[in-house]
Amino acid sequence: MSAPDPSLKLIETIYRAALDPRGYDNFMGEWDDWLATRLQELQHLKETDPGLSAPGVVAHFDLATRLLEKIGEPTQSLQAASGPQVLLDRTGQILWQNAEADTLLGRGKFRTLRDLHLSDHHRALVQDFLAGHPMAVGRPAVVQIKDSTGQRALSFQLKEMQEGPETDLVLLSPLGPAWPDAADQLLMDSHGLTPSECEICALLSQGRNPAEISEHRGSAVATVRTQIKKILAKTGTSGQSELIVHLHAIIRLAETIETPLPARLDSPQSGGQWVDVSLSDRVMPVECFGPEDGRPVIFVHGMLDGLEIVTHIEPLLHQHGLRFICPHRPHFGTATGAGGPSADAPAHFARDMQELTDTWGIRHPVIVGHMAGALYAFAAAPAIQARAIVNVAGGVPITSVSQFDSMTRRQRLVAYTARFTPSVLPFVLRAGIRQIRNGGAAAFMAALYEHAPVDNAVVQDPAVRDLILSGHDFTVVQGHMAFSIDSYHVVRDWSDLVTQSAPIPVHLVHGHHDPVVSVSSVQGFADRHANRVQLDLLEDAGQLVFYQHAERIVSRLKQLFD
Numbered sequence: 001m002s003a004p005d006p007s008l009k010l011i012e013t014i015y016r017a018a019l020d021p022r023g024y025d026n027f028m029g030e031w032d033d034w035l036a037t038r039l040q041e042l043q044h045l046k047e048t049d050p051g052l053s054a055p056g057v058v059a060h061f062d063l064a065t066r067l068l069e070k071i072g073e074p075t076q077s078l079q080a081a082s083g084p085q086v087l088l089d090r091t092g093q094i095l096w097q098n099a100e101a102d103t104l105l106g107r108g109k110f111r112t113l114r115d116l117h118l119s120d121h122h123r124a125l126v127q128d129f130l131a132g133h134p135m136a137v138g139r140p141a142v143v144q145i146k147d148s149t150g151q152r153a154l155s156f157q158l159k160e161m162q163e164g165p166e167t168d169l170v171l172l173s174p175l176g177p178a179w180p181d182a183a184d185q186l187l188m189d190s191h192g193l194t195p196s197e198c199e200i201c202a203l204l205s206q207g208r209n210p211a212e213i214s215e216h217r218g219s220a221v222a223t224v225r226t227q228i229k230k231i232l233a234k235t236g237t238s239g240q241s242e243l244i245v246h247l248h249a250i251i252r253l254a255e256t257i258e259t260p261l262p263a264r265l266d267s268p269q270s271g272g273q274w275v276d277v278s279l280s281d282r283v284m285p286v287e288c289f290g291p292e293d294g295r296p297v298i299f300v301h302g303m304l305d306g307l308e309i310v311t312h313i314e315p316l317l318h319q320h321g322l323r324f325i326c327p328h329r330p331h332f333g334t335a336t337g338a339g340g341p342s343a344d345a346p347a348h349f350a351r352d353m354q355e356l357t358d359t360w361g362i363r364h365p366v367i368v369g370h371m372a373g374a375l376y377a378f379a380a381a382p383a384i385q386a387r388a389i390v391n392v393a394g395g396v397p398i399t400s401v402s403q404f405d406s407m408t409r410r411q412r413l414v415a416y417t418a419r420f421t422p423s424v425l426p427f428v429l430r431a432g433i434r435q436i437r438n439g440g441a442a443a444f445m446a447a448l449y450e451h452a453p454v455d456n457a458v459v460q461d462p463a464v465r466d467l468i469l470s471g472h473d474f475t476v477v478q479g480h481m482a483f484s485i486d487s488y489h490v491v492r493d494w495s496d497l498v499t500q501s502a503p504i505p506v507h508l509v510h511g512h513h514d515p516v517v518s519v520s521s522v523q524g525f526a527d528r529h530a531n532r533v534q535l536d537l538l539e540d541a542g543q544l545v546f547y548q549h550a551e552r553i554v555s556r557l558k559q560l561f562d
Contacts, residue, residue: 007034007057009030010027010030010031010033010034010057011057011060011095011096012095012096013026013027013029013030013031014027014057014060014061014064014427015060015064015067015087015095015096016096016098017064017431018064018065018067018068018427018431019067019085019087019096019171020098021431021434021435021438021440022435022440024431024432024434024435024440024444025435025443025447027431028410028413028428028447031413031417031428032409032413034057035413035416035417035420035421039416039420058423058424060095061423061424061427062423063089063095063169064427065426065427065430066169067169068427068430068431068434083100083173083174083206084097084098084100084101084103084104084105084154084156084172084173084174085097085098085100085101085171085172085173085174086101086105086116086156086171086172087169087170087171087172088113088126088130088169088170088171088172089130089169090130090131090169091112091130092112092113092114092126092127092130093112093113094111094112094113094115094116095169100216103212103215103216104147104148104154104212105117105145105147105148105154106147106148113126113127113130116145117145117146117147117150118143118144118145119144122143122144122145125141125143125158126143126158126170126172129141129158129160129170130170140157140158141157141158142155142156142157142158142175143155143156143158143172144156145172154174155174155175156172156173156174156175157172157173157174157175158170158171158172159171159173174206179202179205179206179251180251180254180255181254182254182255182257183198183201183202183247183250183251183254184198184202186250186253186254187201187235187250191234191235192234193231193234193235196227197227197230197231197234199217200213200217200224200227200228200231201231201243201247203216204228204240204243204244204247205244205247205248205251210224210225210228228240231243273287273288273289274286274287275287275288277327277355277356277359279352279355279356280355281338281339282336282338282339283336284327284328284335284352284356285327285328285333285334285335286325286326286327286328286356287307287310287326287328288323288324288325288326289310289311289314289317289323289324289326290314290317290318290321290322290323290324291317291318291321291322291323292323293321293323294317294318294321294322294323295321295322295323295365295366295558295561296323296325296362296363296365296366297322297323297324297325297365297366297367297368297557298325298327298353298357298362298365298366298367298368298377298380298384298386299324299325299326299368299370299373300327300329300349300367300368300369300370300373300374300376300377300380301326301329301332301370301371301373301471301474302369302370302371302372302373302374302486303371303372303475303482303483303486303487303490304371304448304468304471304472304475305370305371305468305471306332306333306470306471306472306473306474306475307326307328307333307471307474308467308468308470308471308474309370309467309471309546309547309550310324310326311467312463312467312547312550313546313550313554316550316551316554317554319554320554320555320557320558321558322554322557322558325356325360325362325365327352327353327356329349329373329376329482330345330348330349330482330485331478331479331481331482331485332474332475332477332478332482333474333477334477337481338352342484342485342488342489343488345376345485345486345489346375346376346378346379346380346489346494346497347379349376349379349380350379350380350382350383351383352380353367353380353383353384354380354383354384357384362384363385364385364386364387365384365386365387366386366387366388366389366390366557366560366561367380367381367384367386367388367389367390368390368391368392368557369389369390369391369392369394370391370392370393370394370546371392371393371394371395371516371543372394372395372486372489372490373391373394374391374394374395374396375394375395375397375489375490375494375497377389377390377391377394378494378497378498378500378501379497379500379501381501381504382500382501382504386504387504387560387561388504388505388506388507388560389501389504389505389506389507390506390507390508390509390553390556390557390560391506391507391508391509392509392510392545392546392553393509393510393511393514393516393517393543393544393545393546394508394510394517395490395516395517396517396521396522396524396525397492397493397494397495397498397525398419398490398491398492398493399493399495401419403518403521404416404419404491406518406520406521407515407516407518408448408449408450408451408452408515408516409447409450409451410447410448410450411448411515411516414428414429414487415487415490415491417487418487418488418490418491419491419492422488425484425487426480426484429480429483429484429487430479430480432444433476433479433480433483436472436473436476441469441472441473442465442469444472445459445465445468445469445472449515451515452513452515452542452543453513454511454513454540454541454542455513455515455542455543455544458542458544458547458548459544464544464547467547468544498529502532503532504532505532505533505534506529506532506533506534507533507534507536507556507560508522508525508526508533508534508535508536509536509538509545509546509549509553509556510522510535510536510537510538510545511537511538511540511541511542511543511544511545511548512537512538512539512540512541512542513540513541513542514541514542514543514545515542515543516543517543519537522535522537523535523537536556538552
């Protein structure tokens, strides 16, 4: 008997992450394992044919990316979704089924439509959906599948997951309303139900019987029956039929009050002065902090930090007489795209900064690059005749693959994906953004710093954590494009930008425990450019050095003007 294909588990988690934000961390674990076993092969492919990428699984990533596009941003949290779900491709292959489907329909993933216990009529109906039959496309349909015992028929609705004459994917999900998050609160407030009793109500509303609920929850049937009796008493209903009618009324009410997803940023979210600057090709939002007559500092934000760190240090700016001028880079915050290929982003940013400083009459500012903003600071410095480049927790050019090895797991995984399998990067980023937008921002941040004890200790401060999470919102408000462009650049050798910025002096402020850019990489960079680079290495800090040592950094900036 041949060994199972190790890619199958990865493929399953790809679709799970596309359908449920809670599956993102599991997917990233499998993707990390897959890349680790094939890294040497991928490096060879990249050297011999840059067009090749993640052979064997790319088609699934493409399908899953289109699945994300089709699903879009849900009107209610996907974390509330439950019940058996099965995803089919157009050939009838079962690409993924969730744990509930395993329990009710039988385990054995990656079977086909033929293996599901469907009547001939219902199997033909599914096949019409898969084939894009004119009588099926765009119309709702319901099919029944018998459970693994063959005794009970479960009703499913069919949903096409791609527009067009021939659908690529069809999702079979339970017939009936999803359980909104607000329903739990209504039941707790109105009837005094416990969270455990609310979960049982959600399962009852889907037509689950006590035996199925006990298996789902891992409890005894007798325990479930006792809990149902308590629910009946608390809700004042005389039996399960009346209770279910009441629960469906609760669902309809909850859907009208469900908390919406965060709105797009349409106005400044901080206390800074907001200005829309007209450039030659578009309008660029710029936020300014500190005294109006302060010494000019151009602050270039990174991928995930946004401008919240500047709101945090504004009192220091007034104290030291510094005026931070903070543009929204293209696709971040409310800024529109700059146009042109991703490879031109640093050069385009340099032109933007030249227009900005010329328009406002700014002469010889200091330019600060925070984290991934470092390379953009190098790109723009010559165009604005900067008096100095100051990079805080900034990156250095990636001149060897070994520089990835010092990164923490999540950071390294995104870096490897951007470097060796760029066609997969959009899915990785979009699924991560979806996790953030569906209540998973804290989990996303925890994954970034789980193996970085110094930074992990810093984010335990609620004030710092809120600043960082707001920065994440700033990054993802328009989707994945900003993150995708930056990821393309930070994993490549951008030494040419360093050369072109000479002889402008460079000051690097770096934490000894930075989990992304190692001390050895930064020290090596400083040694190679010793004639113009000064390194300030802080022994007690990590990547979040700006949050720990703001006073020291701002004081250093003031000295550059003195």
